[in-house]
Amino acid sequence: MEHLLSAWNEIAEQLKKASHILLLSDYDGTLTPIVARPELAELPEYSRHLLQALANSNNITMGIISGRALADLKDRVGVEGLIYAGNHGLEIEGPDLRFTNPRAKEVKPLFCLMGKVLNKSLGTIKGVFVEDKGLTLSVHYRQVDEDKIEELKDTFERVVSGAQTLGKIKVTPGKKVYEVKPAVDWDKGKAVKLLMKRFGRGGRASGLMPIYIGDDFADEDGFKAIERYGSGFSVFVGDGSQPSNARYFLNSPDEVALFLSKLLEHRSGTV
Numbered sequence: 725m726e727h728l729l730s731a732w733n734e735i736a737e738q739l740k741k742a743s744h745i746l747l748l749s750d751y752d753g754t755l756t757p758i759v760a761r762p763e764l765a766e767l768p769e770y771s772r773h774l775l776q777a778l779a780n781s782n783n784i785t786m787g788i789i790s791g792r793a794l795a796d797l798k799d800r801v802g803v804e805g806l807i808y809a810g811n812h813g814l815e816i817e818g819p820d821l822r823f824t825n826p827r828a829k830e831v832k833p834l835f836c837l838m839g840k841v842l843n844k845s846l847g848t849i850k851g852v853f854v855e856d857k858g859l860t861l862s863v864h865y866r867q868v869d870e871d872k873i874e875e876l877k878d879t880f881e882r883v884v885s886g887a888q889t890l891g892k893i894k895v896t897p898g899k900k901v902y903e904v905k906p907a908v909d910w911d912k913g914k915a916v917k918l919l920m921k922r923f924g925r926g927g928r929a930s931g932l933m934p935i936y937i938g939d940d941f942a943d944e945d946g947f948k949a950i951e952r953y954g955s956g957f958s959v960f961v962g963d964g965s966q967p968s969n970a971r972y973f974l975n976s977p978d979e980v981a982l983f984l985s986k987l988l989e990h991r992s993g994t995v
């Protein structure tokens with residue numbers, strides 16, 4: 725991977741050729757500094773100003789694609805005129821744009837019901853937190869006592885097993901969390917492709933240049949979508965020696981903010 729800011733001159737040359745830039749970014753750990761608890765992730769005020777300027781720019785379309793629920797993401801960022809994609813892009817909202825993955829929409833009532841049942845049946849175990857994200861669910865158990873974990877797992881499995889057997893949902897165990905998602909073939913890469921199609925109507929000849937920035941495993945699908953497209957920039961945030969599908973890297977969210985400001989300056993200079 726090449727350091728994006730070190731390669732800036734060469735990148736600026738390529739940007740000049742683009743008629744329109746589709747700038748897509750992850751939220752946690754990319755626009756915000758990494759924090760111990762996700763509820764504490766805050767967007768620095770400086771970055772919020774940058775995002776507002778990007779949203780106002782007429783030759784850049786800026787979107788944020790996150791694993792968070794759409795409403796939560798919109799709340800945290802609070803900038804008008806951006807594209808927001810929640811639940812890894814299962815739901816997307818922006819100026820003149822509204823999309824919900826049709827299969828996820830179908831199972832939404834099931835998720836609502838499962839959320840209620842999980843809340844009720846796990847309510848007796850201290851420290852469990854069921855996060856209802858609308859189209860997905862997370863069961864957090866970091867605060868649960870060790871000797872209650874077995875009971876938690878049994879109860880959880882009992883509640884979700886029916887829907888799982890029917891192939892309606894998939895369960896991904898994480899670090900002291902269960903993620904329950906609709907069993908649909910969807911990821912951040914598919915969301916990126918959907919947006920590229922929408923904003924680059926004539927395909928590659930449209931002059932659309934997509935950029936995807938992210939720091940996590942789920943962002944690799946976004947990088948792949950850019951690389952497959954054949955032009956644009958895939959940018960990993962973190963240690964550049966780590967394996968990734970991205971072609972470029974930035975060391976930190978601070979460097980992401982620096983890149984965004986350089987991009988803005990460059991675009992306003994070319995209009």
Ligand SMILES: [Mg+2]
Binds near residue numbers: 750
């Ligand atoms: Mg992230």
